[in-house]
Amino acid sequence: xxxxxxxxxxxxxxxxxxxxxxxxxxxxxxxxxxxxxxxxxxxxxxxxxxxxxxxxxxxxxxxxxxxxxxxxxxxxxxxxxxxxxxxxxxxxxxxxxxxxxxxxxxxxxxxx
Amino acid sequence: xxxxxxxxxxxxxxxxxxxxxxxxxxxxxxxxxxxxxxxxxxxxxxxxxxxxxxxxxxxxxxxxxxxxxxxxxxxxxxxxxxxxxxxxxxxxxxxxxxxxxxxxxxxxxxxxxxxx
Numbered sequence: 001x002x003x004x005x006x007x008x009x010x011x012x013x014x015x016x017x018x019x020x021x022x023x024x025x026x027x028x029x030x031x032x033x034x035x036x037x038x039x040x041x042x043x044x045x046x047x048x049x050x051x052x053x054x055x056x057x058x059x060x061x062x063x064x065x066x067x068x069x070x071x072x073x074x075x076x077x078x079x080x081x082x083x084x085x086x087x088x089x090x091x092x093x094x095x096x097x098x099x100x101x102x103x104x105x106x107x108x109x110x111x112x
Numbered sequence: 113x114x115x116x117x118x119x120x121x122x123x124x125x126x127x128x129x130x131x132x133x134x135x136x137x138x139x140x141x142x143x144x145x146x147x148x149x150x151x152x153x154x155x156x157x158x159x160x161x162x163x164x165x166x167x168x169x170x171x172x173x174x175x176x177x178x179x180x181x182x183x184x185x186x187x188x189x190x191x192x193x194x195x196x197x198x199x200x201x202x203x204x205x206x207x208x209x210x211x212x213x214x215x216x217x218x219x220x221x222x223x224x225x226x227x228x
Binding site (some may be wrong): 004036042044046050091104105 | 118147209222
């Protein structure tokens with residue numbers, strides 16, 4: 001994998017449903033994996049930064065896992081709420097930590 | 113974490129003109145990053161702005177098209193020059209920010225540019 005890829009590109013879920021999305025990234029020379037939430041007309045907000053294989057982080061109903069050997073990360077949202085509607089971006093850093101490469105994002109819409 | 117004020121928030125510009133986007137950070141930072149998101153595309157790094165030296169541009173971006181100023185450790189501008197409709201994008205500035213156990217990025221609120 002040469003680029004950072006996210007799937008699906010968009011999804012709609014019902015309020016209360018749990019959901020997850022995938023981020024695939026180059027596993028060679030890996031440094032860090034970032035997740036951001038970007039709501040319309042706002043700035044992207046950092047959710048997690050993970051660096052260690054097997055890392056799992058949690059923030060309220062949102063959690064993320066990291067597999068650096070195979071180059072993927074999952075983001076989980078438990079019991080989706082309308083305020084979770086946003087585009088979720090992942091970004092992979094390799095080599096030096098100052099620059100990351102972003103995926104295209106997963107646009108989530110939670111239907112009340 | 114840092115707070116970034118970015119302006120303008122949006123603009124509609126005529127082709128052939130230039131637009132300067134400003135970012136003000138509430139603390140001193142060594143590096144500021146400028147990104148672009150074209151419709152349907154990922155956030156792409158344009159350049160890294162360092163105080164006291166020339167900006168470092170990524171492949172595909174040149175100084176004549178995207179001149180950057182960094183007069184001090186809290187402020188930077190990006191100019192989109194001689195605009196064409198292909199420059200219609202969201203432009204974002206960002207800085208590295210300390211999170212709980214590592215560093216992520218704090219972003220400005222973005223400039224939504226439409227070139228007609």
